[in-house]
Amino acid sequence: MNKQSIKVACSNCNLRELCMPVGLSDHDLTKLDELVATRRKVKRGTNLFNNGDKFTSLYAIRTGFFKTALATEDGRDQVTGFQMAGEIIGLDGIVNDHHTCDAIALEDAEVCVMPFDRIEEISREVTALQTHVHKIMSREIVREHGVMLLLGSMRAEERVAAFLLNLVQRLHARGFSQSELVLRMTREEIGSYLGLKLETVSRTFSKFVEEGIVEVKQRHLRILNTQALQNLVNNQASCSNG
Amino acid sequence: MNKQSIKVACSNCNLRELCMPVGLSDHDLTKLDELVATRRKVKRGTNLFNNGDKFTSLYAIRTGFFKTALATEDGRDQVTGFQMAGEIIGLDGIVNDHHTCDAIALEDAEVCVMPFDRIEEISREVTALQTHVHKIMSREIVREHGVMLLLGSMRAEERVAAFLLNLVQRLHARGFSQSELVLRMTREEIGSYLGLKLETVSRTFSKFVEEGIVEVKQRHLRILNTQALQNLVNNQASCSNG
DNA sequence: CGACACCTTGAAGAGGTTCAAGAAATGTGG
């Protein structure tokens, strides 16, 4: 078990504005500090939770990078998302009291464990938290709508372009570069998420390199022409620069 | 405007067990009756809400059949779901206070309008409602995971089979036949939902008919071999009967 | 340094799309 008990508090966490409501009174902040039971470290390659596990808590990612994936008995496999610092995982477990997907750390990670009964309890008292929880769930629904659009109507190049833009945008919101990123996942995992085979992902990267849109060195990727990617996603004629 | 003001109550609604928590005390039930502000009729082909509309309420479908769809400026279009009696729509609007998809009635419909601020208010007092709202949102997230699996990893026949089974299962839960159904949507709308072209949907139906798995007469559909559909979805060798 | 996982690239093939034409159903107005 990769569990550690450390007394922690949201009130002095530098990620608070990413995963918690802002503008709280001191009084409410104090209550919020009862939210996180413990922190838990998750080694790269190990699971935070598994399909079938009893649902008890939501997890706020402090550091590291996760994927969530469905694996069916008949061998189908689908990555349903990639999650990074400040994002919440575990929402799938609420409806049936057990998880319906796996959450796997793609690099050494640490999460804040938030027992869900405690979330519900504090939500009843702190309106801002109640609203926040609703927004987090709604955001996930909207995100998945976007993935459905991608999977249902985009060609391979468009999917990869949308994927890269989304990733770099989220990283930028966390203070990283707008143009450089390190892919924490394999081509196969990208492919699974995008409904493509790993070879197609690889070929698409190569094509983007040929066209001068990105530089790729293994998992290190630099975007040279954001606008070109944007145009692909927006179904528009190419544009020399942006 | 297709709006009508009728004083209504959940406590004597025959759909209550579909859209509301069960096993409430009389006291809680009374509070719940403040949830639905009005009912609203939506004519076939008209929108309950549009992308960009201010978000105010969730809607519980009383009668009729809806689709939700994304339409992007560049002409992409994606049906994100089909909804029937007892199901809740509008969850996409919570996160940004405006809707991010269209909800369109595929047949004359009636919905219960539940102002979201009222939902949040009553949720703070009636724990069962709080839990219920969380479960509804989580259920939607899990449903979308399933759609991602479908769009990301299934072939056309498998998608259509999964679609039919899902539809008939939900209808059956509402007291309709396990084998007969009327499709309220066009082939194009089915295709959009499944990430296929309408011709592919039509061809797949024809193939199922040839194989004796279903009967199709326009939008009237009868499933003759549920097991065959199940086997397709489960990636298994065909089975003569079930 | 060797084993293993991951990535790239090529060639052939399959599944789904596109384009096109016609049939069937539905709705509308006279």
Next chain:
DNA sequence: CCACATTTCTTGAACCTCTTCAAGGTGTCG
């Protein structure tokens, strides 16, 4: 209530995108 316009559905043929299969290269970790 019927004729006509419109929408929806089916089917065929050619095409294209992505997949499959295969081989070799690169990077990483014990």
